[in-house]
Amino acid sequence: MSETPTPAxxxxxxxxxxxxxxxxxxxGTNVLEAARTLGNDISAFCYHPGLSIAACCRQCLVAIEKNxxxxxxxxxxxxxxxxxxxxxxxxxxARKQLLEFTLVNHPIDCPxxxxxxxxxxxxxxxxxxxxxxxxxxxxxxxxKVVDLGPTVVLDQERCxxxxxxxxxxxxxxxxxxxxxxxxxxxxxxxCAPGAQLDNPYSLNVVDVCPVGALxxxxxxxxxxxxxxxxxxxxxxxxxxxxxxxxxxxNERAWRLVPRANxxxxxxxxxxxxxxxxxxxRTERLAVPTVNGLPATWDRAxxxxxxxxxxxxxxxxxxxIVLSATMNNEDNFALAKLAQAWKAVVYVxxxxxxxxxADDILRDADVNANTAGVTAIAAGxxxxxxxxxxxxxxxxxxxxxxxxVLGDELTLSATATGRLDQLDALVVIAAHERGPAKVATVGxxxxxxxxxxxxxxxxxxxxxxxxxxxxxxxxxxxxxEAVVKLAAACGVKLAWTAPREVFKDMVAAVPxxxxxxxxxxxxxxxxxxxxxxx
Amino acid sequence: MAHAAHDEPPADHDGPxxxxxxxxxxxxxxxxxQAEDVTYLAATKKGIxxxxxHFAKNFFLxxxxxxxxxxxxGAPAQQAWKNEIETVQYPEERVEYPxxxxxxxxxxxxxxGAVRCVACMCxxxxxxxxxxxxxxxxxxxxxxxxxxxxxxxxxxxxxxxGLCVEACPCDAIRMDTGEHAKPVYERGDxxxxxxxxxxxxxxxxxxxxxxxxxxxxxxxAKAATPASHTHAPTKKK
Numbered sequence: 001m002s003e004t005p006t007p008a009x010x011x012x013x014x015x016x017x018x019x020x021x022x023x024x025x026x027x028g029t030n031v032l033e034a035a036r037t038l039g040n041d042i043s044a045f046c047y048h049p050g051l052s053i054a055a056c057c058r059q060c061l062v063a064i065e066k067n068x069x070x071x072x073x074x075x076x077x078x079x080x081x082x083x084x085x086x087x088x089x090x091x092x093x094a095r096k097q098l099l100e101f102t103l104v105n106h107p108i109d110c111p112x113x114x115x116x117x118x119x120x121x122x123x124x125x126x127x128x129x130x131x132x133x134x135x136x137x138x139x140x141x142x143x144k145v146v147d148l149g150p151t152v153v154l155d156q157e158r159c160x161x162x163x164x165x166x167x168x169x170x171x172x173x174x175x176x177x178x179x180x181x182x183x184x185x186x187x188x189x190x191c192a193p194g195a196q197l198d199n200p201y202s203l204n205v206v207d208v209c210p211v212g213a214l215x216x217x218x219x220x221x222x223x224x225x226x227x228x229x230x231x232x233x234x235x236x237x238x239x240x241x242x243x244x245x246x247x248x249x250n251e252r253a254w255r256l257v258p259r260a261n262x263x264x265x266x267x268x269x270x271x272x273x274x275x276x277x278x279x280x281r282t283e284r285l286a287v288p289t290v291n292g293l294p295a296t297w298d299r300a301x302x303x304x305x306x307x308x309x310x311x312x313x314x315x316x317x318x319x320i321v322l323s324a325t326m327n328n329e330d331n332f333a334l335a336k337l338a339q340a341w342k343a344v345v346y347v348x349x350x351x352x353x354x355x356x357a358d359d360i361l362r363d364a365d366v367n368a369n370t371a372g373v374t375a376i377a378a379g380x381x382x383x384x385x386x387x388x389x390x391x392x393x394x395x396x397x398x399x400x401x402x403x404v405l406g407d408e409l410t411l412s413a414t415a416t417g418r419l420d421q422l423d424a425l426v427v428i429a430a431h432e433r434g435p436a437k438v439a440t441v442g443x444x445x446x447x448x449x450x451x452x453x454x455x456x457x458x459x460x461x462x463x464x465x466x467x468x469x470x471x472x473x474x475x476x477x478x479x480e481a482v483v484k485l486a487a488a489c490g491v492k493l494a495w496t497a498p499r500e501v502f503k504d505m506v507a508a509v510p511x512x513x514x515x516x517x518x519x520x521x522x523x524x525x526x527x528x529x530x531x532x533x
Numbered sequence: 534m535a536h537a538a539h540d541e542p543p544a545d546h547d548g549p550x551x552x553x554x555x556x557x558x559x560x561x562x563x564x565x566x567q568a569e570d571v572t573y574l575a576a577t578k579k580g581i582x583x584x585x586x587h588f589a590k591n592f593f594l595x596x597x598x599x600x601x602x603x604x605x606x607g608a609p610a611q612q613a614w615k616n617e618i619e620t621v622q623y624p625e626e627r628v629e630y631p632x633x634x635x636x637x638x639x640x641x642x643x644x645x646g647a648v649r650c651v652a653c654m655c656x657x658x659x660x661x662x663x664x665x666x667x668x669x670x671x672x673x674x675x676x677x678x679x680x681x682x683x684x685x686x687x688x689x690x691x692x693x694x695g696l697c698v699e700a701c702p703c704d705a706i707r708m709d710t711g712e713h714a715k716p717v718y719e720r721g722d723x724x725x726x727x728x729x730x731x732x733x734x735x736x737x738x739x740x741x742x743x744x745x746x747x748x749x750x751x752x753x754a755k756a757a758t759p760a761s762h763t764h765a766p767t768k769k770k
Contacts, residue, residue, distance in 0.1 A: 111653035111702045112679045144678070221669045221679050224654040 016082040031073035031084055032060050042086055043095055043124045045102070045210045046162035047074035050260075050267040051171055057162050058098050059124070063091045070094050096128045103133065105140045105185055106211075107157045115212030115533070117225035121160065123531040140185045148178070148190075149197035151271060152206060152214055156188045159213035165189070165205035172268050172360065173199040189213065200362060203271050207257055210533050218275065219255045223247075226527035231468035232259055234455055236325070236368040236448040237273035240361050241457025244269060246277070246449055247526065251469040253277040253449055257532075264457065270362050280447050285407075285432040286473025289442035297443075297474065297484070304441040305488025307424035311401040312489065315342045319390060319399045322377065323406030324349030324367035327453035327465065329501040330445070330478035331369070332376050332508070333493065334405050334428075337482055340491045344399075345382045346390050347373050348409040363458055367408075368448070372456030379509030391415040400424070403485070404439075405478060407431045426485065428478045430471070443485075445478035446471040452498045452520065453477070460511065464518040635693055635708035638686050638725065639733035648731055650705035652681040656697035664690035665697060684727040688714040704739040 012027050018035050025034045033049070035042050045057035055075040062073045065083040070091055073084070085091060102121065110116040142156035166178045166189075177199060179192040191197060197205070206216045228247040235242040235256065242265035247255045256277050258269040288300035295303070311317050320338040322331045324347055338345050349367035357364035377384045387410075393399040394415050400423045407429035411419075419425055420438040427439035430447040448455075450471040454462050479501050486493045495501045499517050506512040549561040569575055621628055641649045652669035670682035691714075698708050710733055717723045 111655065112651045116653075221652070221671050224658070226658065227654065 014078045014080050014082075016078050016080070016084065018084045019086055025078055027078075029078050031062060031064070031071075031076045031078055031082075034078050035062075035073065035084070035086060040086060042073050043099075043128065044074055045120060045124075045160055046164060048164055048167075048208055048267070051164060051167040051208070054163050054167065057102070057160070059095060059102070061091050061094045061098070062086045063088050092128075099124055099128050100131075100134070102160050103129075104135050105157070106160065107139065109158070113155075113158065113212035114215045114220055115158075115209070115225070118526065118529070118532040119212060120210035120531040120533060142186075142188055146190065148214075149202060151202045151217055152197050153217055153220060154189060155213050155215070156190075158211050159189050160211055161187055161189065162210060164208040164210070165214055168201070168204050168208055168268075169197070169199065172204060173201040174360070175199045177202075178205070200270050200272065200358075201268060201360065203274055204258070204268050206533075207267075208533055210531075216255070216274075223249060223254045225532070226525075228254060228526045229468075229523040230526055230529065231449075231466050231523045232521050233449060233465045233468065234368075234457075234463045235269060235273040235276065236455070237270070237276045237366065238356070239363040239365040239367060239370055239458040240265065241368060241455060241459075241461065241463055242269040242273055242361060243463070244273070246468040248449075248468045248523070253280055253468060264459070264461065264463075265361055268361060270360075272356075272362070277449065279431075280449055283431045283433050284447075284472050284475075285429055285436055285442055285444040286475060287444060288474065289439065291440060292438075297476075300441050300443060301481075301484045301488050304424065304426045304443075304485055307440065308401055308403070308426065308485075308489050311423060312341065314400075316344065316398065317400040319344040319346060319393065319402050321346045321348045321390070321402065321404040321406075321409060322373050322384075323347070323404075323408065324370040324373050325408050326406045326445075326478060327369060327448065327451055327455045328372045328376065328462065328505060329453045329498050330405060330428075330451075330482070331373050332380075332505040333479035333482040333495070333501055334403065335376050335380050335382060336493060336504075337403070337486050337491060338382060339380050340486070341489075343403075344389075344393075345377065345384050346387055347377070347384050348387065348404070348406060350408050351410055365458070368457075369455045371458055371460055372454075372462070375456060375460075375509050375511050376505065379505075379511070387411065394418045394422075402426070404428070404435045405445075407434045407436050409435045428481045428485075430475070443478075443481040444471065444473060444475040445481060446475055450475070451477055454502060454515075454517075462512055462515050466521040468523065630711060634711055635695055636711040637688065637714060637733065638691075638697070638706055638708050638730055639710055640684065640727065640730040641705050641707060641734045641737035642731060644736060646736075647677070648680055648684070648705070648727065649703050649737055650681050650684060650701075651677070651679050651703055652684075653679075653702060655700040655702060656706055659696045659700040661694060661696065662690045662692045664688075664692075681727060684730060686725045686730065687723060688725055689720060689723040704737050707734070 013024050014027050015022065015024050016034065017023070018038055018040065021038055023034055023038055025037060030053070032042050032044060032047060042060045042062065044060040046054045047060060053075050055072040058072060060073045061070040063085040064071050064076065103125065106121065110122065113119070116122065144155055144157060146154040146156060148154050161180065163180065166180070169175055169177045176192050177195040177197050178189060180187055180189055182188055203216050206214045228249050231246045231248065233244055233246050235244045243259040243261040244256045245259050246253050247257065256274045258265055258267055260267050287294045288297050289295060290300050290303045308318065318341060320334060320343045322334060322345060335345070349370065352364045353366055354364045356362050356366070390399070391411055395418065402422055402424070403426045405428050407427070419435060422440070424441070425435065425439045426441045426443070427436045428443045428445050429436045430445045432442070436442050446467070448465060449468050451465055452467050453465050455465060456462050477498065479495065479498065483493045483495055495504070502517050506515045549563065551559050551561050553560040643649050652667050654667060657663070657665040657667055664687040666683065666685040667681045668683040669679055672678060672680050693708070695708050697706050714723060
């Protein structure tokens with residue numbers, strides 16, 4: 001018996017027509033999102049895909065047939081057979097006039113406004129209106145500089161009252177810290193009574209602000225948006241691995257903003273993560289060092305190679321410390337060396353911060369790549385020993401040579417004091433702190449924003465980072481330093497590019513089999529990126 | 534691709550005159566230099582004549598006053614040789630510059646002598662020579678908010694195009710001093726900083742932050758503007 005196939009479409013999709021184009025979208029989608037799937041970006045201020053719908057700006061009005069009045073497309077759910085017009089005379093005029101209303105009291109101080117260049121209001125003005133003001137009455141003046149908390153400054157005049165920031169605090173950070181007060185054109189944004197904007201996700205309000213009303217104290221007045229370049233990367237602040245954009249210029253990062261990823265961080269990131277870029281310019285190890293003095297790469301590699309070769313007669317006297325803060329490729333390269341040497345392997349990292357964790361994004365594990373190191377060690381069959389054993393071995397003198405990746409080797413004070421008595425302490429690190437200060441040989445490594453690499457977050461997702469700028473001084477990727485060091489010790493590791501390390505790595509780690517190396521992303525000039533927020 | 538196209542010789546539309554065609558071989562007419570061209574006799578004769586004419590003019594005719602030189606309405610070039618010479622005894626005598634000569638930049642001042650610039654970065658953005666460096670800072674003053682902490686112009690890099698003045702929304706930068714960039718021993722000395730630029734500036738009388746709601750009364754009158762508020766786009770064609 002053959003069953004007759006039912007011609008009805010699956011029940012979870014809806015067919016509708018937008019501007020004469022037929023489109024099929026998921027049931028429950030709103031008209032604005034449906035139009036965006038066709039590349040028709042209906043103007044909107046208060047709508048944000050990650051937030052609840054307020055429909056208070058009315059900037060997304062469209063005409064829907066059989067509806068007597070124009071409808072806000074963000075609030076209208078698609079219906080079967082719906083016919084939507086977004087470019088007809090009535091709705092175009094309505095949106096244009098609403099934009100004019102929005103601009104009535106806007107101060108138009110674009111020259112000193114940080115949002116200029118990536119401002120939605122600017123963009124929509126040029127898209128829709130582009131006309132001189134018709135209002136002859138003086139503008140309503142409000143407070144220009146309102147301190148909302150430790151991170152954000154508010155300009156009430158620029159605010160267009162879209163309430164996105166209030167919804168971010170309520171729905172993402174789960175803390176009601178911002179509120180509207182007063183009425184009509186005297187309505188202002190401000191802190192909720194008795195509160196200030198101090199939640200750990202406070203800077204997301206700056207990202208969602210469609211105008212320059214909310215500005216970050218950290219970035220305020222430093223750079224214009226159009227001067228910056230964007231490189232996609234992944235936050236190295238904790239194990240969550242939020243997807244971010246590095247906004248950089250002149251070979252330094254100026255701000256980090258979240259990049260949408262529905263599976264990891266949606267549209268958000270925490271304030272701690274945003275400030276991690278400051279560390280890229282502090283205490284950097286810029287040149288190779290031998291016994292604390294600057295040296296050339298060749299000399300430093302030779303010095304390290306000679307010392308380690310002498311120690312290799314007794315494999316147990318050499319220990320290798322992998323890093324939970326460094327990326328997969330760097331750790332895999334050093335783990336391969338450890339495998340060749342049959343050396344003892346430890347994993348170092350920052351101490352966990354349990355009071356940091358919440359169920360939103362922040363994780364107690366402040367190491368970006370704990371999952372990655374664990375997977376690599378398991379994949380190569382290396383037995384990772386606890387760091388307490390290293391402390392004992394340092395005490396007894398069983399370990400004479402130590403190769404450390406990263407600068408986060410947290411040991412007890414006595415054990416740290418014994419580090420400078422080692423025959424060879426080779427540290428491959430981006431910063432001159434911790435073990436790098438007492439290293440026999442220090443090799444400067446690329447930090448996270450300078451690496452073409454992958455890291456693995458707490459979900460086990462292998463995420464690609466792109467280099468925004470080169471490392472300072474003579475810094476080089478840590479895997480490259482490992483390859484040179486291995487060659488000096490007579491071990492052949494034949495990688496010439498991070499992609500090759502990655503290829504060997506995914507073959508060696510069963511959990512990552514089939515993962516592909518994403519194409520290199522070139523920095524994108526933000527002047528071509530359109531509005532943000 | 535672009536390079537390959539660039540390397541090819543420019544296409545000759547007319548081409549040389551073809552005298553005869555033998556299969557794939559063509560006989561074309563080419564221009565060979567004549568004997569008098571090779572010896573440059575005619576050109577040499579002409580050059581000596583010009584030099585002698587200049588000599589005679591400069592030696593025998595009275596000189597015009599330097600102040601009259603370069604003035605509009607002066608003697609036309611083809612008649613100048615009749616009574617005057619063009620040599621100016623610089624630096625004692627100087628030719629007046631044309632009205633549209635721009636000269637060095639200057640930064641305008643507010644009523645209290647502070648810099649008018651709000652560090653909006655429009656001039657370094659538009660500058661084709663990348664000669665302007667601005668580092669902004671926060672003033673802490675509610676009215677001004679932002680100003681340049683560093684404002685440097687490399688006058689050696691500047692191509693004197695005046696686009697920075699066009700881009701400035703605040704009448705903060707002007708190029709109307711008529712001064713030449715000074716000769717310097719070190720290239721770094723040619724970089725003007727905020728103080729030297731401000732010292733050249735004066736108090737600007739333009740309204741800071743625009744004219745306000747009654748801007749129409751100050752705006753230059755347009756021909757036949759209807760009284761009703763037409764909402765015509767200003768920038769569209």
